[in-house]
Amino acid sequence: MRKILLISVVFISFFLLSCGNDVTNGSNDSDEVATQDEATDKEVADEIADEANDEVTDETLDEISDETNDDDGVETIKDLNVKYDESGLTDIATDISLDVHSNGWGTLLDTLSMDTEGSVKLEVNEDDPYDGETPSYFIYETADGFFTDIAYAKYGDTIDVDLDPIMEDHVNGVVFIVQTYFGPSKLYDTSITVKNKADKTVGHFSTDNKGRFYIDIPDGDYVFHFEDMDGMIYAENVKIDSNYLELRVPAQAMDAKPNIYLYPQEKIELDVTIDFPIGGFVTTSIPEYGTGWNVTVEPNGTIDGEYGYLFYESQNPDVFQYSKGWTVKSEDLEKFFRENMALYGFKGQEIEDFIEWWIPRLEDNSCYDIFPQTSTDIDPVVIVNFSINPDSFQRLYYAIKEYKKCNDHLAKPVIEPFERVGFSALEWGVVLR
Numbered sequence: 013m014r015k016i017l018l019i020s021v022v023f024i025s026f027f028l029l030s031c032g033n034d035v036t037n038g039s040n041d042s043d044e045v046a047t048q049d050e051a052t053d054k055e056v057a058d059e060i061a062d063e064a065n066d067e068v069t070d071e072t073l074d075e076i077s078d079e080t081n082d083d084d085g086v087e088t089i090k091d092l093n094v095k096y097d098e099s100g101l102t103d104i105a106t107d108i109s110l111d112v113h114s115n116g117w118g119t120l121l122d123t124l125s126m127d128t129e130g131s132v133k134l135e136v137n138e139d140d141p142y143d144g145e146t147p148s149y150f151i152y153e154t155a156d157g158f159f160t161d162i163a164y165a166k167y168g169d170t171i172d173v174d175l176d177p178i179m180e181d182h183v184n185g186v187v188f189i190v191q192t193y194f195g196p197s198k199l200y201d202t203s204i205t206v207k208n209k210a211d212k213t214v215g216h217f218s219t220d221n222k223g224r225f226y227i228d229i230p231d232g233d234y235v236f237h238f239e240d241m242d243g244m245i246y247a248e249n250v251k252i253d254s255n256y257l258e259l260r261v262p263a264q265a266m267d268a269k270p271n272i273y274l275y276p277q278e279k280i281e282l283d284v285t286i287d288f289p290i291g292g293f294v295t296t297s298i299p300e301y302g303t304g305w306n307v308t309v310e311p312n313g314t315i316d317g318e319y320g321y322l323f324y325e326s327q328n329p330d331v332f333q334y335s336k337g338w339t340v341k342s343e344d345l346e347k348f349f350r351e352n353m354a355l356y357g358f359k360g361q362e363i364e365d366f367i368e369w370w371i372p373r374l375e376d377n378s379c380y381d382i383f384p385q386t387s388t389d390i391d392p393v394v395i396v397n398f399s400i401n402p403d404s405f406q407r408l409y410y411a412i413k414e415y416k417k418c419n420d421h422l423a424k425p426v427i428e429p430f431e432r433v434g435f436s437a438l439e440w441g442v443v444l445r
Contacts, residue, residue: 090215092206092227094182101177105129105155108173115150115164116142117335118193126173133170144421150195159186159224160258162196178256179226185257186224189240193334194413196260197241198223205237240264244327265330266295267394267409269369270441272322273362274309276400277435282309283399284322289392292328320361328393332411332443336425337383341418342376349410356384357406357430358438366440379418384425385409385443396439403434411443 108126112134113119122136138147147167154160158175165171178184187199202219206229214234217227229252236248236259244264250257274282285304286294294301298319305322307315315322340348346367353363374380387407396407430438 089213092215092217092229094179094226094228096220096224096226097179098177101179102157103177105158105173105175105177108153108155108175110173111152111154112136112149113151113195114138114142115148115195116193118191118195121147121149129173129175131170131172133168134165135167138167142421143417144419152196159184159222161222162188162198164195180255183227183229183252183255183257184224185227185259186222187219187259187261188223189263190260191263192330192332199238199240199261202238202240207235207237209233209235211235242266263330264292264327265332265411265443267326267328268442268444270324270326270409270439271362271365272324272396272437272439273313273320274315274322274402275313275432275436276309276311278311280309280400280435282307285397286324286326287395287397288326288328289395290329290331292326292394295325295327297322297324321365326394330443331393332383332385332409333389334383334411334413335423337381337411337422338424339415339418339420339422340380340382342374342378342380345374345380346371348382352384352427353408353440355427355429356386356408357432358408358440362438362440370442374412375414379415381413381415381422383411383413383422384427385411386428398437400435402437404430404432404436406430406436406438408439409441409443413444 106128108129110124110126110132111120112122112124114121117140121138124132124134124136126132134149134151136147136149141147149165149167151163151165151171152160153163153173153175155175158177161173161175163171163173187202187204188196189199190196199219200221200223202223203216204219204225205213205216207213215227215229217225219225231253232251234250234252236250237246238248239245240263244266246261246264248259248261250259272284276282283304283306286301297305299305299307299316299322301324307322308317309315313320338348338352349366349370350363353366358366385408387405390407390409396405
């Protein structure tokens, strides 16, 4: 196309210019007319040439753009979903396994078997039920060639097991978000973006109201990016090498409003950074965190002349301890936290800041299980680095979960006293379950 346009431009230009020369040579009396014609012809030729050049340029840019896109591997977003169709599939599962877990401690209590689908009564014993009375369970129901399902029950309950078959010619899957101790939930009605190992988007799909998906995608290694029902963000590495993929994704936690208090013995310039050894990131901060804080700290704890503490929130895996703690009535929370924080070494404004922020945010007429997390529990998940290390550093998160009863059913933690020595630092925060 470009060659034809260029030849046409040259031919037309040559023809018009030749005609102008003939008129000029043919009559001296028509010099003025000839000159005007020549000027007009030249303008026309220039316009045609410009238009042709523009077209050629546009075409060339398009081709270059296409080549660049090909070379750079521009992401192509593809809908990977296919419609679920169980016609012609075996719809009765056999050789079913029921993995019965403690709903509260998370431990596997027993594995039951069923020859085929139907009803089963759950009477699995538990030495230490979470509520102190009746065993409560979550159950994974699995069978080859069928989607895994989950159920919740208590001792003596009867559950119906009715599994759905997978499609052989497509990749079928189900996604569970798994609480470490309190059981899984289905990742329902969620959009998932699929990227390859080069971080290029290869497609997207959505789970249905049962947390399942049905897609067409080649075998390989991918990363599934999605946001769960609580707004937590995930990037899950997956390997697809069969027609069924079951993901049991550990739930993420939001470490809410950790405050870091700093008390150097003299005025210092201090760099503070936060690392997440098993994944995570800072979601908000005051002062602005960026790639870390660089602050001036006074002996009285004042930071940059205006802040009383470093504030941040983060998202990270929820792998904290949930076996030791206290059960507290909502009306007793303020008294409990004042006394408990003092036992861990907090005092004065540090406690007042906690009470002012958290007591109004915990509902009345409820009971709460409160699980303390200290450095032993926090450091494997969230690390605070200092350019000048404190002589003493106390860390305390409370993982708080609303509980339906106010009975005393948790093992009691041992509180180790904290002594402020030299340059001291203290941090408190909350993990809401």
